[in-house]
Amino acid sequence: MDKFDHPELLQRIKQHDAEALARYIDLNRGQLAGFLKSITGEHLLAVVELDDLIQEVSTAALSSLDSAPFDQYEPMQWLQQIARRRVVDAHRFHFGAKRRDAGRQRSIHAANSGGTAALGLEQMLVASMTSPSAALSRDIRMVRMQEAIEQLSDEQKQSIRMRYVEGLPTKEIAAKLGKTDVAIRVLLSRSMRLLETQLQDVKPSE
Template structure:
């Protein structure tokens, strides 16, 4: 299915029935529309450090892994995808800018450690999923992150290290792991969700 084609009512209904193949076709159909929507959410500053296609692929991976519990009885598929896109853009902005702004010196130290220690990678991950008001619980979350990382498979840990500590694109990670790019994106999305779930009880208020 080509970009910019209008999804048929039959395809939309199959997506509502939580058919993964139908969702894949739907994502192809609305790809250009969604990339345009994502671009409208991004600042020029964010676009200077991330690729729109990478953000769209993350949205797609999140949608595919979350299809079983998607609120498609409440929202049209396009509205659901746009909700995911909004969250991903916020997460990207938080990862690239807010953590550094809160504590630039400490963040630089994290990056310096990332290539040589697991602790550095864990610090980056804590920063990437910590809200702007979360500094008070960072040490507690670091301890919990170390425990949670130990519960991941070796493949999950490797993928996370290559993506978040070494900053490699998912295509290169896929080559190293002998997987497809989509499979790596799904692996990363599931792994990050697993880590976030492990930290739910120490997640501070956004307020």
């Protein structure tokens, strides 16, 4: 049976099974990579790794699986929609908000150099959840992010820090924590979903 057409797996995804979705993305990684490459310009690929875009699509899909419109789209069509949005977001992040680049880079270096690692994590997560037009709410969200992170388990904090501050791929995080790649991706998606829920009332609007 062709790996792109797996009825049992597709059915589980439509029933909002996160592990099935993670497995489906693994099986169709090549197709997803090809699609992303086809809609991503060379100037963006010069600053963003294709693997990182795939990971962002995977995390976004797992985070929004509960509300996925499978009555309108097949899983791959839905993933491609998410991919288009992530590419647009990446363009905005890297080319539409250059005035914030220096501060963002300082937060990354501070997190990696130690001493302010926790703050670096919060800054990175707020940046990932904040649109370029929502800078005014950043300080409020920073405080709320600190509070939300404190409610996560040590394992969740470790995974998020390794992924979003250190930039490690999920497979490497899985090896460090003694878990499977799928388990780490599910853990990350659920953690990010929890953080988004905690910050829902201060979520920026476009």
